[in-house]
Amino acid sequence: MEIIVAENAGFCFGVNRAVEKTLHELEDKTKEIYSYGPLIHNNQAVENLENKGLHTIYNLDDVKSGKIIIRSHGLSKDISEEILNMNLELVDCTCPYVLSIHKKVEQFSKKGYDIVIIGDKNHPEIIGINSYCENKAYIINTEDEAYELPYLDRVCLVSQTTNTMEKFKKLTSIVEIKSNNIEVFNTICNATKIRQESTLKVAQMVNAMIVIGGKHSSNTQKLVEISRKYCDNVYHIETIKDLSLQEIQKFNKIGITAGASTPSWLIKEAILTMDNLNKDEMMEAIESSFTKI
Numbered sequence: 001m002e003i004i005v006a007e008n009a010g011f012c013f014g015v016n017r018a019v020e021k022t023l024h025e026l027e028d029k030t031k032e033i034y035s036y037g038p039l040i041h042n043n044q045a046v047e048n049l050e051n052k053g054l055h056t057i058y059n060l061d062d063v064k065s066g067k068i069i070i071r072s073h074g075l076s077k078d079i080s081e082e083i084l085n086m087n088l089e090l091v092d093c094t095c096p097y098v099l100s101i102h103k104k105v106e107q108f109s110k111k112g113y114d115i116v117i118i119g120d121k122n123h124p125e126i127i128g129i130n131s132y133c134e135n136k137a138y139i140i141n142t143e144d145e146a147y148e149l150p151y152l153d154r155v156c157l158v159s160q161t162t163n164t165m166e167k168f169k170k171l172t173s174i175v176e177i178k179s180n181n182i183e184v185f186n187t188i189c190n191a192t193k194i195r196q197e198s199t200l201k202v203a204q205m206v207n208a209m210i211v212i213g214g215k216h217s218s219n220t221q222k223l224v225e226i227s228r229k230y231c232d233n234v235y236h237i238e239t240i241k242d243l244s245l246q247e248i249q250k251f252n253k254i255g256i257t258a259g260a261s262t263p264s265w266l267i268k269e270a271i272l273t274m275d276n277l278n279k280d281e282m283m284e285a286i287e288s289s290f291t292k293i
């Protein structure tokens, strides 16, 4: 069995930065450290951080003192302001790629442009971006939703950082027809782009593709989507324990990729398990050759 690992897989710059900053904050045992929502979309990594003392919260009611970490995909403007008004300390880990979308949306919204966001309206990154134009953005995620937009005069269009280029181009072309004057910003981040390109490259070469990452991770879901286009057997797993090793042994060329919030130890664990399967296969072959002799 041959195993091919995607060249760019696992933690992106923004997630790595958020995790490193959080680990640094957790060293200070005199203060409680909170994350507003799970720090990253990976249950195993969050569990590890919680074991080190991080508290994940979903509202501010229970917090009286301490530091609150804003995760890499950002937070709504009103909640950030509420945290500051409560005199709590903010550790802002919003990824710079997301921050630049906040700025763009705020700037164009103030100039009177309608904001169109291509993305998932329930994703925290999109909820955060929308708050920078007073929650008035048109959020579209499908071609039908793009066609349903009213005719708009001046539009500023941005994308969720984890979208595929294919979807971005398709929906942008529809919004262009529906607007008089449009400023298009391709805000898909570079880390997403290179992870998708590496996944596509590997998926074309293998009989089965293993995508490691949180079930709620948007960028992991996109890697699954891309893999399915080029490979018939795609397994989206959170850890190697989710995979039937018996089933995977049917394939002779297997690709491995991982989302931007998948820690390296989960990727290594998967590679090691697959490598051990290879050794088992080799041992079985050797043993069966002994009995023949």
Ligand code: F3S
Pocket (backbone or CB within 6 Å): 012, 013, 014, 015, 072, 073, 095, 096, 097, 098, 161, 162, 189, 190, 191, 192, 219, 260
């Ligand atoms: Fe930032 Fe892109 Fe990662 S927006 S958090 S570098 S997926």
